[in-house]
Amino acid sequence: MANIALSQTENRRLMLLTLILFGAYLCVAISLPIISVFVTGQLGLNNTLAGLAVGITFFSSIITRGYAGRLADSLGAKQALGRGLTYYAFGALVSLIAGLLTSNVYLSYSILLCGRLLLGVGGSLGGVGIISWGVGIAGPSRSGKILALLGVAIYGALAFGAPLGLWIYHTAGYKGAMLISCLLPCLGLLAMLPLTGVAPHPGAKQQSLLVVLGEIWPFGLVVCLQGIGFATIGAFFVPYFIDHNWSMAGLGFTAFGSGFVLIRLLCGHLPDKFGGFAVSVFSLFVEATGQYLIWYSVSPIQAIVGAFLTGVGCSLIFPAMGREVVLRIAPQFRGIALGGFSAFQDLAYGLTGPVAGYFADKHGYSVVFLTGGIAASLGCVISGCLKRNKSLISDGNAD
Numbered sequence: 001m002a003n004i005a006l007s008q009t010e011n012r013r014l015m016l017l018t019l020i021l022f023g024a025y026l027c028v029a030i031s032l033p034i035i036s037v038f039v040t041g042q043l044g045l046n047n048t049l050a051g052l053a054v055g056i057t058f059f060s061s062i063i064t065r066g067y068a069g070r071l072a073d074s075l076g077a078k079q080a081l082g083r084g085l086t087y088y089a090f091g092a093l094v095s096l097i098a099g100l101l102t103s104n105v106y107l108s109y110s111i112l113l114c115g116r117l118l119l120g121v122g123g124s125l126g127g128v129g130i131i132s133w134g135v136g137i138a139g140p141s142r143s144g145k146i147l148a149l150l151g152v153a154i155y156g157a158l159a160f161g162a163p164l165g166l167w168i169y170h171t172a173g174y175k176g177a178m179l180i181s182c183l184l185p186c187l188g189l190l191a192m193l194p195l196t197g198v199a200p201h202p203g204a205k206q207q208s209l210l211v212v213l214g215e216i217w218p219f220g221l222v223v224c225l226q227g228i229g230f231a232t233i234g235a236f237f238v239p240y241f242i243d244h245n246w247s248m249a250g251l252g253f254t255a256f257g258s259g260f261v262l263i264r265l266l267c268g269h270l271p272d273k274f275g276g277f278a279v280s281v282f283s284l285f286v287e288a289t290g291q292y293l294i295w296y297s298v299s300p301i302q303a304i305v306g307a308f309l310t311g312v313g314c315s316l317i318f319p320a321m322g323r324e325v326v327l328r329i330a331p332q333f334r335g336i337a338l339g340g341f342s343a344f345q346d347l348a349y350g351l352t353g354p355v356a357g358y359f360a361d362k363h364g365y366s367v368v369f370l371t372g373g374i375a376a377s378l379g380c381v382i383s384g385c386l387k388r389n390k391s392l393i394s395d396g397n398a399d
Contacts, residue, residue, distance in 0.1 A: 013137055013195055014149065020081075020188040021130050022153040027088050027181040028057075028119065029161025031095065033238045033253060034169045034177055039112070040239065042174065043105050047239065051357025054235045056113055058350035060120030061127075065343040068128040077133035081192060084126025088185035091119030096178035120346075122185070127342055135326060152264045162253030166238070212340045215328065218386055219321035220344030222280055225379030226317040227348030229287050229310050229372040230256070233294075235353045237307065240365040246300040252307040259311030267316060276320035277387035283320070284380035287313025291373035295366050306369075313376065318345065348375075 032054070039050040072080040095115030101108040134146040168177040213220070233256055241249035271279050290309030297303040322341060329337040356368040 014134060014146070016191060016195065017130055017134055018149060018153045020085075020191050021126075021150055022157050023184045023188045023191075024085055024088055024122075024126055025154045025157040026161045026164075027092055027184045028123065029157045029253075030165035030168065030177055030181050031092070031119075032165065032234050033162045033250070034165050034174060035112075035116075036235055036239055037169070038099070038174050039109065042099075042102050043109055045105070045109060047236075047357040047360045048354055049109065049357075050239075051235055051353035051355070051360075053109070053112055053116055053353075055231075055350040055353025057116045057120040057123065058346040058348075058353075060117040061124040061346040062343045062350060064121050064124040065128065065340055065346070068124045069337070069340065071125070072128050072132040077129045077136060078192065078195065080125050080129030081133065082129075082189060084122045084124070084129055085185040085189045085192070087118050087122030087125060089122075089182050089189075091115050091117070091122055092178050092182035092185075094118055096175055096182060099173075099175040099178060124342075124346075131322075131342075149264070149268060152261050152268075156257060156261045160254075160257070162234075162257070163250035166250045212329070212337050216325050216337060216341050217344075218382075219276070219324050220341050222284075222379050222383050222386070223318055223321050223341070224344040224348045225375045225382070226284060226287060226314055227345045228352050228375040229291050230314050231349045231352035232291070232356060232368045232372040233307055233310060234349075236356060236360060236365055236368050237294075237303075239360070240294075240303070240368070241300065243365055244300075246303075248300050248304065251304050255304045255308035256311035256314075259308040260315045261311075263312050263315035264319075268319065271316060271320040271323045276322075276324045277383055279316050279320040280383040281380055281387060283313045283315065283317050284376050284383060285313070287317075288373045288376035288380060289313070291369050291376055295369040295373060310372075317379075 035053050036047070036050040039045050039053050040047060068080055068084075071083070092115065095112055098108045098112035098115060101111065131146075131150060134150055138146045165177055168180060233252060237252045238249045241247070241252070287310050290306045290311075290313055293306030293309060294303045295306075297306060325337055325341045352372075356371060359367050359371070
């Protein structure tokens with residue numbers, strides 16, 4: 001497979017899957033910058049609860065990753081994706097209901113949390129399904145490139161969806177944003193129906209998620225530390241700008257997403273060419289620089305540049321580490337391995353919201369981005385250690 005070019009049909013399937021993922025994640029991206037504004041503004045609750053509303057989505061993704069991986073392995077990636085898109089739509093619909101009940105603050109907030117939980121299940125099933133489908137089409141030797149391509153869809157949606165979400169929020173309100181978020185995954189369901197799925201492995205012995213995590217945790221730890229930088233921007237970039245009386249907060253998401261997508265498009269082949277560890281070390285250094293720049297910002301332009309550098313740094317870490325996972329896991333266990341691997345990123349997103357929100361209430365928003373810089377710096381050190389000590393990894397493949 002490594003030396004065989006993909007057919008036109010396979011390329012078309014990959015492009016359509018990328019567009020479906022773009023639309024599905026647009027559902028997440030539209031809501032991402034407005035959830036904290038809705039909770040602190042319309043509901044009048046504190047930053048800790050706002051961070052919980054953002055982060056709880058990723059906690060539900062974590063606890064359903066094993067289920068998503070087993071479903072993709074046994075029933076097929078198409079089934080997993082279809083169910084994921086359905087959960088996306090229901091999650092947005094329930095979040096819309098929360099916007100209709102703002103007169104009862106805690107009832108509205110509780111319903112919002114339920115919607116965010118459903119959205120996380122959708123992300124778990126949809127993400128594992130579409131990654132397994134893409135790797136199944138292209139083969140494991142191209143896994144880094146496929147993960148990079150699908151990441152373009154995710155963060156391209158972020159670059160476009162976050163400012164779009166803020167615009168919709170200011171023009172059509174919270175309910176209008178949630179309604180559009182509900183319709184997008186429905187379009188994805190219609191688009192995926194005629195596609196041919198990849199063969200599942202229904203008769204294969206199922207591997208324990210804990211056993212798989214024992215093999216892939218070093219890669220997951222690096223991705224977890226990387227994810228904190230993205231989560232700080234997603235949850236608190238807009239409140240940070242509001243607190244400083246700065247305009248152009250939406251451009252921070254555009255800058256992050258643009259940097260992310262630019263590197264994925266121009267350099268998506270680098271993990272396959274140079275190996276995951278080497279790419280990760282440099283990427284995490286750039287991400288840390290971006291986070292420190294936001295922390296130390298004295299102007300909105302400086303913060304936006306920091307967001308751009310954070311996006312550049314974050315861009316290749318998931319495919320770089322994901323490549324190492326795919327090369328070390330048997331095909332019949334690949335779905336659950338990718339599910340477990342992705343859970344580390346969800347862990348970062350889930351914890352960062354409420355924990356950073358607590359520190360923001362106590363010490364201000366700047367400390368949130370200082371934390372992101374420290375996490376990326378630690379990830380850079382760990383990646384360097386893994387590169388020098390490949391014996392720590394269960395398979396001895398070299399970079």
